[in-house]
Amino acid sequence: SLVSTGELVAKAAAGGRAVPAFNVITLEYAEAVTAGAAAAGVPVILQISENAVRFHGGRVRPLAQAAAAVARGGSADVALHLDHVTDIRLLHEAADAGFSSAMFDAGALPYADNLAATLAAARWAHGAGLWLEAELGYVGGKPGAPASAHAAGVRTDPDEAARFVADTGVDALAVAVGSSHAMTERSASLDHPLIARLREALPVPLVLHGSSGVANDELRRAVSAGVAKVNIGTALGIAFTGAVREALAAKPDGADPRHFLDRGREAVADTVRELCEVVGA
Ligand code: G3H
Ligand code: ZN
Numbered sequence: 001s002l003v004s005t006g007e008l009v010a011k012a013a014a015g016g017r018a019v020p021a022f023n024v025i026t027l028e029y030a031e032a033v034t035a036g037a038a039a040a041g042v043p044v045i046l047q048i049s050e051n052a053v054r055f056h057g058g059r060v061r062p063l064a065q066a067a068a069a070v071a072r073g074g075s076a077d078v079a080l081h082l083d084h085v086t087d088i089r090l091l092h093e094a095a096d097a098g099f100s101s102a103m104f105d106a107g108a109l110p111y112a113d114n115l116a117a118t119l120a121a122a123r124w125a126h127g128a129g130l131w132l133e134a135e136l137g138y139v140g141g142k143p144g145a146p147a148s149a150h151a152a153g154v155r156t157d158p159d160e161a162a163r164f165v166a167d168t169g170v171d172a173l174a175v176a177v178g179s180s181h182a183m184t185e186r187s188a189s190l191d192h193p194l195i196a197r198l199r200e201a202l203p204v205p206l207v208l209h210g211s212s213g214v215a216n217d218e219l220r221r222a223v224s225a226g227v228a229k230v231n232i233g234t235a236l237g238i239a240f241t242g243a244v245r246e247a248l249a250a251k252p253d254g255a256d257p258r259h260f261l262d263r264g265r266e267a268v269a270d271t272v273r274e275l276c277e278v279v280g281a
Contacts, residue, residue, distance in 0.1 A: 002071045005079040005101035006131035006171060008043050013205050013228040018279040021045035021081060021207075022272060023233030025052050028265040029240070030070040036272025037076035042280035044272070045229070046071060047083040050090055050105075051144070060090065064097040081133075083231070084142070091121055095128040103174065103207075107135030108148035111160070118168045126169070133229075136164045137176030139209040141183065153180060155194060158201035165204055172229060173198075174207040177222075182234050183213025190218050192225055199226030207231065212238075216278045223279050230279045236268050243267035 005019075012019045022033045024046050037044040046067050053060045064080060071078035082094045082102040094102045104121040106114040118134040125132040140152020156175040165173055175198055178190040188210070198206055205228035211219060212234035219230065247260035254260070 001074075001077060002068055003043070003077045003079050003100075004131065005045055005081050008045065008077065008079050009131075009172060009205050009228050012043075012280065013226075016224065017281070018208075018223045018228050018230045019043060019045055019079075020272075020275050020279050021047050021083075021229055021231045022236060022275075023052065023083060023231070024048050024067055025055065025237075027066055027070070028261050029236060029268055030067045032236075032265045032268035033272050034070050034074035034076060034078055036269040037078065037276055038074050039269070039273045040276035040281065041076070042276035043077035043079075044276065044280070045079045045081045045101075047081040047103075047231070049083040049233075050085050050087060051142075053082075053090065060093050061097045064099055068098045085121075086146070088117075088121065088124075091124065091130075092128075094125075095130050099130065101131035101133065101171075103133040103135070105135055107138050107174065107176075108146050108150065110149040111136075111164075113149075115164060115167060118164075118170060122168050122170050131171045133172040133174060133207055134164075134168060134170040135174035135176075135209075136161050139174065139176050139179060139181060141181035141210060143182055145181075153178070155191065156198060158194075158197045161198060162201045165202055170204065172205045172207050173202060174209050174231075177208070179208055179210035179214055181210040183210060184234060184238060186213055186215040188213040188215075188218070190214060190222055192221055195222055195225040195227060205229060211235075219275075219278050230275075232275055235271055235275065239267040239271040240264040
């Protein structure tokens with residue numbers, strides 16, 4: 001059933017767990033995430049990024065509504081989140097489209113600009129009843145990432161982060177602690193002492209981005225140190241693409257896309273179930 005992100009993250013944080021948040025590109029992804037979560041018995045977040053919205057021609061409302069309908073039909077608790085928003089006009093559409101939360105991404109900007117933009121976004125989001133995540137430090141590695149004031153991987157400073165959260169009123173903070181977006185190998189090494197210091201310094205849940213590049217043991221350690229939302233995108237792309245490639249090779253003269261879409265969907269559901277057990281159980 002469809003629940004709110006704020007509720008899921010608060011519950012997970014109180015229980016020393018994290019909510020896995022999976023990026024959705026197509027309807028099959030939404031179905032696979034919902035099925036994988038049900039198989040693991042773990043609540044999840046379905047997140048649609050600004051990039052994915054653009055991929056579908058900017059039509060956010062039908063996308064969100066399809067994902068919400070899939071979520072309502074499953075047995076797991078699922079929340080709907082709008083991810084990596086840089087265009088404030090898209091944020092303005094979020095609540096109406098059916099999202100309970102959004103991530104406003106100004107992490108590439110210099111501190112003062114990130115603060116000002118995030119403060120405005122948080123005021124607007126809270127007025128619309130949305131839970132808002134922001135970023136400080138710079139995770140980096142996003143394909144097509146904007147030119148940044150920071151080098152990718154610039155770590156989040158705990159004192160600056162505490163001021164940022166107090167001054168903006170955001171509900172959660174994406175922190176740069178050693179992960180990077182779009183890694184296809186799980187070789188990132190996280191700064192666990194920094195995660196612990198951030199946990200101490202901040203009154204809001206910590207969010208790990210670029211989690212596809214982080215191995216299971218590192219993910220478990222991050223969650224026990226206080227990460228409460230774990231964002232995963234690329235790992236699903238690897239699973240989906242690999243399964244589709246195999247299905248196409250096995251049936252080179254097939255003409256019904258459902259054949260390979262089904263294999264892709266199954267592979268994503270398996271990956272989701274495994275990651276749910278790692279971070280959410
Ligand atoms: O916001 C989305 C995540 O940070 C996904 O990162 O594709 O590297 O797993 P990833
Ligand atoms: Zn991210």
